[in-house]
Amino acid sequence: MQPSKKILLLPLALLLVHACDRSRLNLDIAIVPREVMNFADVNSSRDDYNSAGPTVYFAGDGFTLVFSTNRDSNGADFDLVSYQCVVNFDQMNISFDIWPDPQDYPIIDNINSMYNEWGPYLTDELVEYYYEDEVLPDTGRFFFSSDRKGNQDIYYCYYSPGGATIPGNQAVSVSSLNTEFEEGYLCLHQEMPTIKEAAANQEMAADQEATANQEMAVKQEMTVKQAAASNTETCYFTSDREGTFDIYRATGEANRKIETSGALQITKMDHLSSTADDKCPYIVNNMMVFTSDREGGQGGFDLWYSLYTDGTWSAPENFGPEINSEYDEYRPVIIPIQPDIFLNDMLIFSSNRPGGKGGFDLYYTGLNKRTGTSFTMQGK
Amino acid sequence: MKKQAPNTIPPLLLLALVFFCASPVSAQETINRNALSFSAGTAVPFDEFAYSRFTYRAGFAQPGVNLDAKIIHYGKRKIFGIYADAGYAYLFFNEKRYLAEYERIFEDEGTTSVTTGGYHFLKAEAGFLIRTIAIRDTRIILQTGVGYTLCRHPYLSAVNSYWGVVNTVNSDLDLQLTGTAGVRVEHTLDEYTGIHLSYQVFACKPSFMDRESYRAVTFYLPVRIQNINFGLTRYF
Numbered sequence: 001m002q003p004s005k006k007i008l009l010l011p012l013a014l015l016l017v018h019a020c021d022r023s024r025l026n027l028d029i030a031i032v033p034r035e036v037m038n039f040a041d042v043n044s045s046r047d048d049y050n051s052a053g054p055t056v057y058f059a060g061d062g063f064t065l066v067f068s069t070n071r072d073s074n075g076a077d078f079d080l081v082s083y084q085c086v087v088n089f090d091q092m093n094i095s096f097d098i099w100p101d102p103q104d105y106p107i108i109d110n111i112n113s114m115y116n117e118w119g120p121y122l123t124d125e126l127v128e129y130y131y132e133d134e135v136l137p138d139t140g141r142f143f144f145s146s147d148r149k150g151n152q153d154i155y156y157c158y159y160s161p162g163g164a165t166i167p168g169n170q171a172v173s174v175s176s177l178n179t180e181f182e183e184g185y186l187c188l189h190q191e192m193p194t195i196k197e198a199a200a201n202q203e204m205a206a207d208q209e210a211t212a213n214q215e216m217a218v219k220q221e222m223t224v225k226q227a228a229a230s231n232t233e234t235c236y237f238t239s240d241r242e243g244t245f246d247i248y249r250a251t252g253e254a255n256r257k258i259e260t261s262g263a264l265q266i267t268k269m270d271h272l273s274s275t276a277d278d279k280c281p282y283i284v285n286n287m288m289v290f291t292s293d294r295e296g297g298q299g300g301f302d303l304w305y306s307l308y309t310d311g312t313w314s315a316p317e318n319f320g321p322e323i324n325s326e327y328d329e330y331r332p333v334i335i336p337i338q339p340d341i342f343l344n345d346m347l348i349f350s351s352n353r354p355g356g357k358g359g360f361d362l363y364y365t366g367l368n369k370r371t372g373t374s375f376t377m378q379g380k
Numbered sequence: 381m382k383k384q385a386p387n388t389i390p391p392l393l394l395l396a397l398v399f400f401c402a403s404p405v406s407a408q409e410t411i412n413r414n415a416l417s418f419s420a421g422t423a424v425p426f427d428e429f430a431y432s433r434f435t436y437r438a439g440f441a442q443p444g445v446n447l448d449a450k451i452i453h454y455g456k457r458k459i460f461g462i463y464a465d466a467g468y469a470y471l472f473f474n475e476k477r478y479l480a481e482y483e484r485i486f487e488d489e490g491t492t493s494v495t496t497g498g499y500h501f502l503k504a505e506a507g508f509l510i511r512t513i514a515i516r517d518t519r520i521i522l523q524t525g526v527g528y529t530l531c532r533h534p535y536l537s538a539v540n541s542y543w544g545v546v547n548t549v550n551s552d553l554d555l556q557l558t559g560t561a562g563v564r565v566e567h568t569l570d571e572y573t574g575i576h577l578s579y580q581v582f583a584c585k586p587s588f589m590d591r592e593s594y595r596a597v598t599f600y601l602p603v604r605i606q607n608i609n610f611g612l613t614r615y616f
Contacts, residue, residue, distance in 0.1 A: 026482075028594060
């Protein structure tokens, strides 16, 4: 090609290079809409409820959703199913969507039985350093409840990433929690540092950097490890052992996980419970959400929340009419999304309100992240 | 039997030949081969650059002003020429529509306020032009060129009383390859002076950095502007 022709083609080539482009964004970070949306792509004409998702921040692209449904048994019994949910958010058009895709989650096949399976709760953190329990690396715990022995009890089993089963690892009853009454909906509570503590830690870290005193840093690290090693694991669950369903807290033995602790310290959370039924506690960071048909709601079971500050739970607050309805709202779960990606978290719950596909359906909505030790309620 | 059509010049070709190649007969053909022109007028965005919805690559640009200076050199027959051009354009940002879009998205979620600026473009280009024969001392000049434009994206900010700061785009500069095409109607007043009305389409695709967004993305803005100018020409 002649040099003159090459020169003429240069601008065209430059323009073509710029053909692959991105648009100006209208939001710095994404937002889960506040509108309550029917999770239509996962719902069926049967009951779909008791969901669970990641309990630690996920990166905003996708998460595993597990929930209980009686769709496959024509309403006869509830089994767990799993979906891989891809979050699609457009910061330019400001649109939000979730694309769920049924996923093969072998652990669920291992758990499901001819009886009911409810209230799944997954942990994905079993690479722990300060517990004496022998666990396989890169495994998580899968808690659920089932009535396979007559009444509803809490069970657990270990699983590998991707939902793979661990050979020889069958679901086991958390016998130290279970009674002849109904128990279910276990969730763990890992206390998050308060703002004050976090600030103090930051200050300490800054001091360390300034002095560059390695010896002191090692000493402090050992202190932290010792403190962590004396940690006990705490969980919350529901039981009707005193007549109505209430929320209970169980604290494990020092240095042991909840399911392997022989003697648990179980306390009824009078502060969170009422004379009505209080069920399905679910904790992410320092926020507990649960369902209750106590007075002061919008009708039927409503969703409530409480915040953990300085070692105590705040008085439960109703989520209000933006989320609750005169029908039942059940089993709320918080899907925590990385704060630098999403401005808020997601709340998934079930409801038998009209407009769904039938029975209980799953719904999702945006939920403000906690800021410091307070929580801004939507619309308040 | 069909009659053979005579071998004649197609009418359109004939017209084009007359249009471009007829001998200059008007007085203005005595003008010099070089010209310097200045013009000013309005700059009107179009296409996606003027879109004012949160849709693909919407620019939210509103009409503004532009200034242009051009130096022209014609060939011997004064039909073809080359030019060099420098210009500046300022386009307003459609703040009202920008705010309306956020209000549409957030509905009753608090109140939203936006801060916006305007688009600045400083261009330098060179190109070719071709002019027609004069009719009553008036002729049409077609032109096209390429060059570079320094584009400045305005600072944008949107704050919602419920969500807080929802968007910030810092002002940013980019030097970008540009292309123009236009038509100009020029009327010669005397041997040295003329006036003209011009219409020019300007296109470029600058890239800017949105440092405040998650993962600090670079975005491209397809700039499309129509300049409608009135100006003076000095022949020398």
